[in-house]
Amino acid sequence: MPELAERFELSLPAGWQQQLPESTLTSDVDKMTFVLQLARWNIANKSGGPFAAAVFERETNRLIAVGVNRVVPQHCSLAHAEAMAIALAQQSLHTHDLSTASKHGFELFASGQPCVQCFGMTWWSGLTRLIVGARSEDIEQLTQFCEGPLPDGWQQLLANRTPLPPVEVQMDICREHAREVLISYAQSDGPNYSPGRS
Amino acid sequence: MPELAERFELSLPAGWQQQLPESTLTSDVDKMTFVLQLARWNIANKSGGPFAAAVFERETNRLIAVGVNRVVPQHCSLAHAEAMAIALAQQSLHTHDLSTASKHGFELFASGQPCVQCFGMTWWSGLTRLIVGARSEDIEQLTQFCEGPLPDGWQQLLANRTPLPPVEVQMDICREHAREVLISYAQSDGPNYSPGRS
Numbered sequence: 451m452p453e454l455a456e457r458f459e460l461s462l463p464a465g466w467q468q469q470l471p472e473s474t475l476t477s478d479v480d481k482m483t484f485v486l487q488l489a490r491w492n493i494a495n496k497s498g499g500p501f502a503a504a505v506f507e508r509e510t511n512r513l514i515a516v517g518v519n520r521v522v523p524q525h526c527s528l529a530h531a532e533a534m535a536i537a538l539a540q541q542s543l544h545t546h547d548l549s550t551a552s553k554h555g556f557e558l559f560a561s562g563q564p565c566v567q568c569f570g571m572t573w574w575s576g577l578t579r580l581i582v583g584a585r586s587e588d589i590e591q592l593t594q595f596c597e598g599p600l601p602d603g604w605q606q607l608l609a610n611r612t613p614l615p616p617v618e619v620q621m622d623i624c625r626e627h628a629r630e631v632l633i634s635y636a637q638s639d640g641p642n643y644s645p646g647r648s
Numbered sequence: 649m650p651e652l653a654e655r656f657e658l659s660l661p662a663g664w665q666q667q668l669p670e671s672t673l674t675s676d677v678d679k680m681t682f683v684l685q686l687a688r689w690n691i692a693n694k695s696g697g698p699f700a701a702a703v704f705e706r707e708t709n710r711l712i713a714v715g716v717n718r719v720v721p722q723h724c725s726l727a728h729a730e731a732m733a734i735a736l737a738q739q740s741l742h743t744h745d746l747s748t749a750s751k752h753g754f755e756l757f758a759s760g761q762p763c764v765q766c767f768g769m770t771w772w773s774g775l776t777r778l779i780v781g782a783r784s785e786d787i788e789q790l791t792q793f794c795e796g797p798l799p800d801g802w803q804q805l806l807a808n809r810t811p812l813p814p815v816e817v818q819m820d821i822c823r824e825h826a827r828e829v830l831i832s833y834a835q836s837d838g839p840n841y842s843p844g845r846s
Contacts, residue, residue, distance in 0.1 A: 454713055455736040456664065461655035470652075515652055526735050527744045527772040528726065537724050538653040546725045549844045566799065567768025573796050574725040574765055576843035596812060598771050599799040601764065607797050614794060615844040645774035646747045646813040 460520055460529050460537070463497035474511050481506060481559050482583055482624040485516075489531070489561045489631050492518040493638055500593065500635030502561045503535040508579060509554040515539035521643045532560050532568035536575045548576035549615045557581060561628055562589050563621075566598050572608070572617065580608065581620045583628030592632040594642040658718055658727050658735070661695035672709050679704060679757050680781055680822040683714075687729070687759045687829050690716040691836055698791065698833030700759045701733040706777060707752040713737035719841045730758050730766035734773045746774035747813045755779060759826055760787050761819075764796050770806070770815065777816045778806065781826030790830040792840040 469491050475481045481504065488502035499519035506513055517534025521527055535558060536548075543551040557579035563586045564572055572580055586597040601607055608617035641648055667689050673679045679702065686700035697717035704711055715732025719725055733756060734746075741749040755777035761784045762770055770778055784795040799805055806815035839846055 454668075454711065455740045457657055457659035458735045458739045459655055459657040466654070513652065521744045525738050525742050525744050527738060527774065528731060528735050528769055529744075533726060537656045537726050540723050540725060541656045542653045544723050546719045546723050546727075546841055547843050547846055550846065565768060565772075567765060567772055570763060570765025570768045570796070571726055574763075574843060576725065598768070598809075599802075599805050601797040601799050604797075611796075613845070614842060643744055644812060645745050645772060647811070648745055648748065 476511050478623050485559045485561050486627050486631050493635050501531040503531040504559045505535050505539040506557050507552055507554055508557050522641055530568050536571055566600050579618045581623050583624050588629050593636050596644050674709050676821050683757045683759050684825050684829050691833050699729040701729040702757045703733050703737040704755050705750055705752055706755050720839055728766050734769055764798050779818045779821050781822050786827050791834050794842050
């Protein structure tokens with residue numbers, strides 16, 4: 451029997467700290483603009499796909515975690531930007547359930563609409579707000595990525611899911627800027643990491 | 649600005665190697681029986697939720713990776729059994745796309761029907777076969793867990809998803825045995841790690 455793996459680690463690319471904002475971001479547009487800059491940096495840095503995400507505490511606007519796509523460099527199809535941001539936030543706060551870690555709750559900014567995997571990660575995370583830049587149709591139009599299926603009415607499912615805490619969804623924040631980031635990935639000839647497509 | 653996390657690690661519980669089969673498992677029933685023993689061990693060991701999974705190479709029946717639920721002990725809502733098995737298989741094979749790592753392809757045995765997060769993980773993994781023990785309705789009937797939504801026709805979506813490689817789905821393998829494992833978790837008074845429910 452060959453040796454099987456016991457553990458795996460996922461990490462942000464070197465230099466991520468230099469991408470952080472110098473002061474507290476308070477508006478949705480400012481937070482999404484920061485996330486889109488992070489996605490641009492990940493493209494230029496060739497450290498993963500053209501997506502970034504960040505978790506903030508609501509009300510206080512405290513930045514809790516950032517994420518960028520790490521699928522290809524870290525050999526892990528789970529390592530979407532949202533996965534990185536959610537898991538790093540949970541590590542920092544020492545809980546699998548972000549809904550219990552602050553009376554204010556936490557919000558996830560995602561440069562692109564979550565795929566079904568990241569919809570599921572959002573579902574179980576304990577986040578209470580999701581803010582989206584580019585839509586799935588933008589991603590499929592502007593890049594080679596397939597987006598896959600989502601449950602019908604996914605936004606309403608998140609917003610109304612008794613007995614679980616509701617997740618508010620806000621679409622199209624900085625959508626045009628988010629589309630430009632995707633165009634720059636296509637122009638950079640970055641890899642398509644969908645299964646069977648690389 | 650407080651320090652943010654840069655990396656996270658997920659691992660199998662100590663003693664997992666002693667749970668491995670001594671010889672090659674060749675039938676679906678034998679593989680699922682092994683996975684269900686692993687889930688029972690995770691319950692008795694109090695090292696996570698009542699779910700286990702394993703990745704095998706198709707045709708050769710080589711065991712590539714195992715996974716058990718690690719959500720609560722490792723503070724990570726991503727750490728479902730399927731996530732562990734998929735990520736550990738990809739680490740061992742040094743690729744984010746299992747469809748490229750063997751001409752035979754790889755299959756995932758899951759003691760319980762994948763939730764939407766694990767459906768998404770399966771979608772992007774490059775696996776080409778998914779074998780399920782207990783159904784979602786068994787999990788919701790026998791434990792406190794909410795299962796959440798799945799895309800309508802999720803089995804057909806996996807089986808027919810041009811241009812991505814198809815994923816065959818086989819349900820109800822050792823379903824009664826899988827239900828007994830879930831009952832034993834409910835009797836053990838194990839935690840409910842759904843958001844807002846712990």
